[in-house]
Amino acid sequence: MKTQTAQQRNNQQNIKGLVLDDFGEPIIGASVTIKGNKNHGTITDAEGRFSLNVPKGTTYLEISYIGMTTYELSLKTPKDLYKIRMKASDTELEEVVVTGVVNKMKESFTGSASTFTAEELKAVGTQNAIASLKTLDPSFNVLDSEFGSDPNRMPDIEIRGKSSLISTRDELAQDPNQPLFILDGFESSLEAIYNLDMNRISSITILKDAASTAIYGSKASNGVVVVETIKPKSGKLNLSYHGNANIQWADLTSYNLMNASEKLEFERRVGRYNNFNTTDQEIQLQQSYYDKVADIARGVDSYWLSEPLRTGINHRHSLYANGGEGAFMFGLGLSYNGITGIMKNSDRSNISGNIDLIYRVNKLQFSNKFYIDNTDAENPLVTFSKYAE
Numbered sequence: 001m002k003t004q005t006a007q008q009r010n011n012q013q014n015i016k017g018l019v020l021d022d023f024g025e026p027i028i029g030a031s032v033t034i035k036g037n038k039n040h041g042t043i044t045d046a047e048g049r050f051s052l053n054v055p056k057g058t059t060y061l062e063i064s065y066i067g068m069t070t071y072e073l074s075l076k077t078p079k080d081l082y083k084i085r086m087k088a089s090d091t092e093l094e095e096v097v098v099t100g101v102v103n104k105m106k107e108s109f110t111g112s113a114s115t116f117t118a119e120e121l122k123a124v125g126t127q128n129a130i131a132s133l134k135t136l137d138p139s140f141n142v143l144d145s146e147f148g149s150d151p152n153r154m155p156d157i158e159i160r161g162k163s164s165l166i167s168t169r170d171e172l173a174q175d176p177n178q179p180l181f182i183l184d185g186f187e188s189s190l191e192a193i194y195n196l197d198m199n200r201i202s203s204i205t206i207l208k209d210a211a212s213t214a215i216y217g218s219k220a221s222n223g224v225v226v227v228e229t230i231k232p233k234s235g236k237l238n239l240s241y242h243g244n245a246n247i248q249w250a251d252l253t254s255y256n257l258m259n260a261s262e263k264l265e266f267e268r269r270v271g272r273y274n275n276f277n278t279t280d281q282e283i284q285l286q287q288s289y290y291d292k293v294a295d296i297a298r299g300v301d302s303y304w305l306s307e308p309l310r311t312g313i314n315h316r317h318s319l320y321a322n323g324g325e326g327a328f329m330f331g332l333g334l335s336y337n338g339i340t341g342i343m344k345n346s347d348r349s350n351i352s353g354n355i356d357l358i359y360r361v362n363k364l365q366f367s368n369k370f371y372i373d374n375t376d377a378e379n380p381l382v383t384f385s386k387y388a389e
Contacts, residue, residue, distance in 0.1 A: 012053045015075065017082035019048045019063055022234040023360045024326040027065055027086060035060035035072065087234070112208040114139075118201050118230075126198055126244050127314065129227070130155060130190075133204065140206060151314075151339040151348040152377040154190050159208055159223030179223040180216055184369055187219075193227060195350045195373060197318045197335040199242045202228045229369075230320075232331035232356050237323040248312035250342050252305055255388075260301040264292050308380065308387055312342040322356075331356035345380040 019027045026048025033041030034054055044050045052061070054075075061073040069089040073082055114137050121132040134142040141158040159179050181188045183196075207215075207224040216224060258266060267273065273289045276282040318335035332355055339348040355370040 011056055013056050013058070014051060014053050015061065015082065016051050016080065017049070017061075017063075017073070017084055019044050019050065019065075019084045019086060021068070021086055022088060022329070023365070024085075025360060025363075027068070030063055030065040030068075030086070032061055032063050034058055035062045088231075113205055114208070115203055115205045117203050118198075121201060121204065122198055126316070127246065128194055129196060129198060129201060129204060130157070130194055132198075133206070133225075137206060139208060150343065150346055150379070150383070151341045152346065152379055154194060157190070159206065179225050180212075180220045182216075182224060182226045184227070184229055188227070191375075192371075192373065193225065195337065195352060195375065196227065196229075197316070197333070197337070197352065199240075199318045199320065200229045200333060200335070200354065202230045204228075229354075229356075230331070232322040232324060232329040232358055234325050234329050235323060237321060239319070239321045241317070241319050243315070243317045245313065245315040248314070248342055250306070250309045252303075252309075255305060257303070257305065259303075260292075260296050264289075264296060305388060308344050308384065309342055310340075310344055313340045314338070324358075327360040329358045343380045343384055345378055347376075347378040349376045350374070 017032070019030045019032075021027050026046075027044060028046055028048060030044040030048070030050075031041060032043065032050045032052055033039075040054070042050050042052045054061070059075055061075065063071040063073060063084055063086065065086060067088060068086040071084055071086050073084060116133070116136055120136060121129060124135040125132050130142060133140045139159055143156040143158060157178055178190055181190060181193050183192060205226040205228075207220070207226065212220040212224040268289065273285045276285055314337075316335070316337045318333065320331065320333040322329070322331035324330050332353075334353045335351070337348075337350040337352075341347060350373070352371070352373040354372070355368075357366075357368040359366055
């Protein structure tokens with residue numbers, strides 16, 4: 001037996017390593033196993049260190065930890081101490097429910113919720129997060145209103161039909177029947193989410209039932225929309241730019257109005273120019289009729305419904321820089337959203353900026369987020385529905 005034990009030791013090699021996180025802090029309890037053999041392994045100690053005997057010829061170890069991307073350690077180059085720096089993983093969001101207070105595994109969350117990633121939101125549209133949610137989730141209902149494409153009018157929203165008193169919006173500063181909006185763990189507003197740059201969003205979770213009330217109280221009786229923004233990543237300075245634009249125009253075909261020639265013929269047939277009592281009135285009416293005939297002959301054909309309208313243009317630009325290493329990471333963002341409404345004199349211009357700081361002091365991690373937002377809006381004198389009357 002002693003000879004066999006000695007032989008086994010001769011066929012093994014001892015691997016020592018130190019496992020750290022993005023901030024350079026030790027990871028306690030990380031799993032270290034031989035790749036392909038989960039039964040042969042160990043865990044890191046209170047200092048993030050491990051020591052593991054493996055058969056000679058072993059080429060790879062796997063280091064894993066909850067919330068971190070699994071790391072494959074190559075043993076092809078022998079070292080006295082392997083230093084491993086693990087990076088935070090983008091956990092599959094369909095398996096996690098973000099409540100704004102705590103993240104829970106989907107199978108352990110008893111409420112009704114839907115979670116959408118940034119890729120899913122941008123795949124169906126880049127206008128704003130509200131429009132994308134309307135397309136992705138049937139229970140997230142953005143109500144049609146008489147204000148049409150007015151860029152300065154915030155939409156009315158129902159989650160599973162819970163909102164009903166829409167008329168109260170005119171009497172109160174904010175519709176009391178809107179869902180509750182949470183941005184990075186703090187209560188926010190519909191306008192803030194509406195203005196939020198799509199490229200800053202990491203995920204959006206919609207909480208739809210009594211589970212949201214248990215977390216946020218009666219304010220969440222109409223549902224909760226939880227928005228998580230992208231966190232800074234460690235490494236070299238990374239600078240990214242995103243820009244897009246779209247065009248809108250009014251479709252007036254459903255109105256089917258008469259053109260100038262048809263309208264004049266209609267007036268003639270209903271006796272508009274035969275309604276006179278004196279010769280002077282007859283002369284005036286006939287003169288008016290033939291003047292209009294002459295105008296039509298030279299191309300006068302004003303379509304008055306289109307007079308207050310134009311082609312609407314929406315262009316968005318965003319710039320984001322992030323970086324840092326060890327105990328400090330940062331993110332700086334600047335975005336612009338310019339909307340030229342279809343109705344003349346309906347314009348909206350939004351400039352926003354954000355600063356994200358993540359830093360660690362000993363065992364404590366701090367996260368600071370600063371937002372600044374400025375919106376300039378211009379509205380027409382009357383709505384199109386009022387003008388069309």
